[in-house]
Amino acid sequence: MSQNTLTLERMRADIARMVHEQPEDIQLDDNLMDLGLDSMRVLNLLVSWNETGIGLDFSEIAEHTTLQGWWSVVQKRLEQITP
Numbered sequence: 001m002s003q004n005t006l007t008l009e010r011m012r013a014d015i016a017r018m019v020h021e022q023p024e025d026i027q028l029d030d031n032l033m034d035l036g037l038d039s040m041r042v043l044n045l046l047v048s049w050n051e052t053g054i055g056l057d058f059s060e061i062a063e064h065t066t067l068q069g070w071w072s073v074v075q076k077r078l079e080q081i082t083p
Contacts, residue, residue, distance in 0.1 A: 004051075004052050004053070005052060006049050006052045006054050006074060006078075008067075008071050009023070011045075011049070011067060011070060011071065011074070012026050012067060014045055014048060014049070015032060015035075015037065015045065015067065018036075018037060018041045018044070018045065019032075019035045019036040019037060019041075020036075021035065026067060027067070028066060028067050028068040028071075029066050029067075029068055030066060030067065031065045031066060032065055032066060032067065032070075033065055039058075039062075042058065042061060042062070043058060046058060046061065049074075053081070054074065054077050054078065054081065055077065055081070056073065056074070056077060060073050060077075061073060
């Protein structure tokens with residue numbers, strides 16, 4: 001997987017690493033805050049993900065609490081930045 005590509009699988013793996021779980025244990029509809037993510041960890045994830053050039057904002061992500069919600073935000077952003 002390229003370091004410059006933000007995929008659902010990368011997001012799942014990064015979240016899992018943050019909460020000390022296996023990626024396959026992170027479901028699309030799990031409440032990520034209940035799994036142990038807090039605002040500082042979310043900010044760290046965003047810094048890493050924004051290195052791909054996607055330009056996510058904390059407020060966009062904070063509106064959602066699931067991987068599915070976050071992935072929806074990412075998909076919309078990808079549609080905006082892809083020619």
